[in-house]
Amino acid sequence: MQAAEKDEDILSLYQKIILDHGKSPRNAGVVEQHDCRSEGKNPLCGDRVTVTVAIDDEGQVLDLKFDGKGCAISIASASMMTEAVRGLRTDDVRKLIQAVAKLCKEELSPDQFIAEYGDGLGARLEPLTALSGVRQFPARFKCANLPWHTLLSCLDGSDSATTEG
Amino acid sequence: MSALAHDAEKSETRVFDLDLVRRDFPILSRTVHNKPLTYLDSAASAQKPQAVIDVIRYQYEHEYANVHRGAYSLSEALTSKYELAREKVRQFINATTDREVVFTKGATEAINLVSATFGRTLEAGDEVVITGLEHHSNIIPWQLLRDQCGIVLKVVPVSDEGDVSLNDVAAALSKKTKLVAVAHISNALGTLLPIKEITAAAHAIGAKVLIDGCQGIAHEPVDVQDLDCDFYAFSGHKLYGPNGIGVLYGKEDMLNAMPPYQGGGEMISNVTFERSEWAELPAKFEAGTPPIVPAVGLGAAIEYISGFDRTDIAAHENDLLVYATEQLQTLNSIRLIGTAEKKAAAVSFVLEGAHPHDLATILDRSGVCVRAGHHCAQPLMDRFGVTATVRASFGMYNTREEVDVLIDALGHAREILC
Numbered sequence: 373m374q375a376a377e378k379d380e381d382i383l384s385l386y387q388k389i390i391l392d393h394g395k396s397p398r399n400a401g402v403v404e405q406h407d408c409r410s411e412g413k414n415p416l417c418g419d420r421v422t423v424t425v426a427i428d429d430e431g432q433v434l435d436l437k438f439d440g441k442g443c444a445i446s447i448a449s450a451s452m453m454t455e456a457v458r459g460l461r462t463d464d465v466r467k468l469i470q471a472v473a474k475l476c477k478e479e480l481s482p483d484q485f486i487a488e489y490g491d492g493l494g495a496r497l498e499p500l501t502a503l504s505g506v507r508q509f510p511a512r513f514k515c516a517n518l519p520w521h522t523l524l525s526c527l528d529g530s531d532s533a534t535t536e537g
Numbered sequence: 538m539s540a541l542a543h544d545a546e547k548s549e550t551r552v553f554d555l556d557l558v559r560r561d562f563p564i565l566s567r568t569v570h571n572k573p574l575t576y577l578d579s580a581a582s583a584q585k586p587q588a589v590i591d592v593i594r595y596q597y598e599h600e601y602a603n604v605h606r607g608a609y610s611l612s613e614a615l616t617s618k619y620e621l622a623r624e625k626v627r628q629f630i631n632a633t634t635d636r637e638v639v640f641t642k643g644a645t646e647a648i649n650l651v652s653a654t655f656g657r658t659l660e661a662g663d664e665v666v667i668t669g670l671e672h673h674s675n676i677i678p679w680q681l682l683r684d685q686c687g688i689v690l691k692v693v694p695v696s697d698e699g700d701v702s703l704n705d706v707a708a709a710l711s712k713k714t715k716l717v718a719v720a721h722i723s724n725a726l727g728t729l730l731p732i733k734e735i736t737a738a739a740h741a742i743g744a745k746v747l748i749d750g751c752q753g754i755a756h757e758p759v760d761v762q763d764l765d766c767d768f769y770a771f772s773g774h775k776l777y778g779p780n781g782i783g784v785l786y787g788k789e790d791m792l793n794a795m796p797p798y799q800g801g802g803e804m805i806s807n808v809t810f811e812r813s814e815w816a817e818l819p820a821k822f823e824a825g826t827p828p829i830v831p832a833v834g835l836g837a838a839i840e841y842i843s844g845f846d847r848t849d850i851a852a853h854e855n856d857l858l859v860y861a862t863e864q865l866q867t868l869n870s871i872r873l874i875g876t877a878e879k880k881a882a883a884v885s886f887v888l889e890g891a892h893p894h895d896l897a898t899i900l901d902r903s904g905v906c907v908r909a910g911h912h913c914a915q916p917l918m919d920r921f922g923v924t925a926t927v928r929a930s931f932g933m934y935n936t937r938e939e940v941d942v943l944i945d946a947l948g949h950a951r952e953i954l955c
Binding site: 381 | 890891892893894895898899902909910911915918924925953954
C-alpha cells in the first residue's frame, strides 16, 4: 500500500480540517426560532441535510444550524458552512454559495476564492478552501455541495432541495 | 431439459479453472489508478466475457438488419439468431416453450410489464405481497398500481439477520392475495429466499407468484417448471451479458390471459382503425424493434455460462463469500448487514466512523470497485437503521486474493478516515 499512502489527491480530499468537522460537526441541530428551513437530499446515495436559518430585519444571518446524515465530506461541508455564513448578509451568502460551487468544480482556485469573495472575510473563508480537494473526485461534488444547495433553496423560500433534477 | 440437450451440454463442460476464466474477461487485466482492477460490484453489473463482446461486434460488423421484417437474407439471418437466443434462454431456465420467454429491456421493465397488465386485472382491496428486502424495482411498480386501482400492498418483515421466513410470508397471505412478488436473492444483502416454498404457499391459497431473479439468475440454477412460479424476471447484464436486454418468463396461460403491455409494431396480427388483433406469444409483448443485438449477446452469455458445470461456479462463489465474511470479521468495528444462513455472492457492511461513500472513494484508489449506498433498497436500509452500506459482490471471476486486496484497502481507508 506504499503508493496509496502517498496519494496526494486522497490526502487533499480528506484533509485534517475536513475529518475534524466530519467527526465533530459544529452547529449541529435546529434553530428553533428559524425564519426558513429546507431539507436537502441526494436521492442517489440517501444522504440528507436539513438547514434552519434565523435572519434579522436587516437581512443578516443571525443563526444557522444543520441536521443531517451523510459522509465526511457532506457533514464537514455543512459544519464549515454554518461557521462561514453566520453573521453574513443574505446577498453575500448567495454569492458565497456560488463561489463554493466554483471552488469545488475547479472554476476558482483557493487563492482566487479568497481574493474574490473574501473581502474582509479572509479568515472566515480560509477553512472552506479545504473543500477544493473534491475537484479530483467529480462523483463527490454533490456531497460537498448538498448543504450549500440546501441553504440556497432555504433562502429562496423552498422547503426542499435535491441534488438531482 | 431433454436427455439429448443434457448430454450435449455434458460433453462440452469446461473444467472451472479460475485463471482461464479470468482470461475470458478482457477488462480484468486493466488497471485503475495504476492498481490492478479489483471488481467487486458484479451484483450491480457483471463484466463481459470475450465471447459476448465478439458476438456483439460481429453482428454489427457483418450481420445487422431489423428482425421479423425483411424478406432478405441479412434480416432472416439475424432474426433466426434473435430467436435462437430466445431458445437458449428457454433451455437455461427450463421454460416449457419459447412462447413463455418475453424479451424486455431489463428486469425493471419485466416487472412493470406484469404490474401494468396482470395488475390491470386486479381490483380494489386485492392484495399484493412483497418483502421488506425488495429492490425499488419490485416495490414502486406495485405502489403505482396501488395508487391507480386501490390494491393493498403488504410487506413481509425482514429478520435481524436479513432473512425472510416462510412463516412470515404465509402469515401475510390471505384470500385476497392475488400476487406474491419476491426477490430470489436480495441485491443488497445477498440473502437467498426460499422461493420454491413461497411459491407453493402462495399457490395453495390461489395467488400467483413473481420472482425478481436479477441476482438469482446469476448465482443459482433456475428451473421455472420445478419452481412452478408464474413469472420470473431478470436482466442480461448481471448474467455477464450486455445491458439493454432482460427477460420476463411467464406461464403461457398467464401471458395469454393478460392484455398487451405496449402497443406498436410487431405485437399485432391485424390492424384497422376500428379494432386490432394481437400477435401470438411472445410477440404480443414485444412492441417495436426489440433490443436485437443485446438479445443475441445474452444468448452468447448463456452459452458461455452453460459451458461450465454451474455447481462449480456456485462452489467457487460460495468459497469467496465464506472467505470474505471471515476476513471482514477480523476488522474492528465492522457490522455485517445480512447474516442469513443462506446467502449468495454478496457481503454488505458498515464500518464505525467511516461512511460508506468515503470508504468507496478511498477503495477506488486501490483499484477496488464496491458499491456504496442504499442499493435501491431504502426501506431495507431503514430496517437496519443505516442510510447506506458498502457492498462487495462476487462474480465467477473473482479471487480470494481480491478479497485480501479489499481487506487491506479497508484497513488503509480507516487509517485515513478514523
